[in-house]
Amino acid sequence: MILLQGCRYLVTQDDKRTILEGVDVLIDGNRIAKIGKDLSNGLQKEATAIDCSDKIVLPGLINCHTHLDIQLFRGVSDDKELHDWLDGIVPRKNGLDGGQLAEAAALGCREALRSGTTALADMHYTVTGTAAMVEASGIRAWLFVSYNDRISKNDDVGASPIFSEYEGHPRITASVAPHSIYGCSGDLLKKVHAYAQEHKIIQTIHLAETRKEQYKCKQQHGLLPAQYLDGIGFLDDRTLLAHCVWLTKEELRTIAQRGCSVVHCPTSNMKLASGGVMPLKEMRAAGVNVALGTDSVVSNNSLDLFSEMKVCALLHKHHYWDPTMADAQSVLDMATRNGAKALGREKEIGSVEEGKLADVITVAISDHLTPIDAARVVSHLVYSANGNDVSDVIVDGKLLVTDGRLIEQDHLFRTARLKNGRVSPEEK
Ligand SMILES: [Zn+2]
Structure with missing residues (x-):
């Protein structure tokens, strides 16, 4: 007691x-x-x-978007264009062994806990060591196994042992995350969604983070990102969409109608110069549940959600020329209640x-x-x-x-x- x-x-x-x-x-x-x-x-x-x-x-506080697997790379790829930034991170990440991944997870959990985060949603490719370390830390976590068939080929949906190891675990929930539209074929997206539906688990995906993604999606599929996902039946009320910077009002309406949640990562978007601002006002008007996330310490460079709340409030006041935007109470809601709802645990x-x-x-x-x-x-x-x-x-x-x-x-x-x-x- x-x-x-x-x-x-x-x-x-x-x-x-x-x-x-x-x-x-x-x-x-x-x-x-x-x-x-x-x-x-x-x-x-x-x-x-x-x-x-x-x-x-x-x-x-509830951090709805992190990448603990790159926790060791804080500060190694700052002040760079997105693709140079990725070039600085991906080879390093691919070179990590299980022990280093576990160390990264331990450091991330320590930082998150120490700064008041009690639950986090982590998206990662490799789970060796990570899951055990996250569990040992005592934090509550959603471990989203990330899939792609266009970046590094990880498309064996549900194959990770963590799905059975953590079934019914009081704090650890294993879940699924197709990386993005540009990282996954339509078939893989459908496969992941079917798995999430079958197991009644939350799925998460990076969506509309950059203008380039929006442009490429329109070019390849003839549809905007959220329209494309909706067209293949991907969007539902167990879907958590990360970033959502470049979306049209029509897409917002679709996201709201399907009952998806969005996780906003303001610091990461600004640091990587996503070029736009997530349309918070319009999301609220459409009735979308918006949670808060730090993203990784490579693009933030911290897991401190208190700092993230302040950045969030300031960004939207500045962007909309309206000091009443993103008031303190609604931002605290994003980091607590809305995060719980996004992860399906608001009760x-x-x-x-x-x-x-x-x-x-x-x-x-x-x-x-x-x-x-x-x-x-x-x-x-x-x-x-x-x-x-x-x-x-x-x-x-x-x-x-x-x-x-x-x-x-x-x-x-x-x-x-x-x-x-x-x-x-x-x-x-
Ligand atoms: Zn991310």
Whole structure:
């Protein structure tokens, strides 16, 4: 049991966006058991108590687009055109062995957890070592195995052992991700979609990231990217579309009608100069669920979702010449509730409510988050906080970060060095 005691502010992110003051949050097992005043009185079992009298408590952030397999390449291919950027990364990535991939995953999970991310959606080609390391880190993750038959040929859909290894796992969900329209044939896209439908799992794909992709798609298929995917029956309510910078209003309507979610990666889009801005206002108007992602540390260069929230808010205000755009509350929604919905788990994560899974973080109220009152808490989280302000991180009821330090630190580094990157049962 964990008792978050006397929360200065509890930003619940429930349907009414309730903010509570001075309450306790009791976590029993992997669930939020109770929220209320003075819950320590009459506790039957012993609980780990965390003083939250100078902390903001909120749901863990959800990063809906990452690539942990290139975590080791932060800073090696900056300030380059997209194709030069890729040339700097792909050969390096292809040269990694299982142990290095595991190390990359460990570093990524550490960074994500330390900065308040409790769930992430990771897209990767190679899963050797990655899955075991992600599991060992304690984070909640969707491991999207990436397929393509035009870049490096990985088209054996569902062949990865992680699909059976993690079936029914409480935190790890194995899933599928055709890389992109330009990386996959129509047949492969259909095959992946059929697999996702059969297994009732979320599928994700890079879509309309650049103008070149839009142009090429129109040239090859006579259709715009979302029209093309819809034409082959790919789009449905278990589809998560990454980037979506270059889309027309008509495509947005299609995406909304099919119930797809979109993950917005503003920093990555700006760093790689995608040349456009994801049409957030128009997406909202069409009723599309929009989540938030950092993309990899090669194109960001950080997994800090607090920073990403601020970048997101600023980008859209600037772009639309409208300071009311991407307000703090709606951006916090993107990083919490909307992410949960995009991953099909909105009933379980994304808010701090009794009965939900205990994915909860605390943020220390330091100088740059003051003065503070209930009306300003959400603003501070989006515009003033950063990942270093995160004090405690709980995932699935387990305390993984306390006072800004990872509890599993040594364990993660130790397992990262294991041969082949596999975590032996006794190491778990
Ligand atoms: Zn990506």
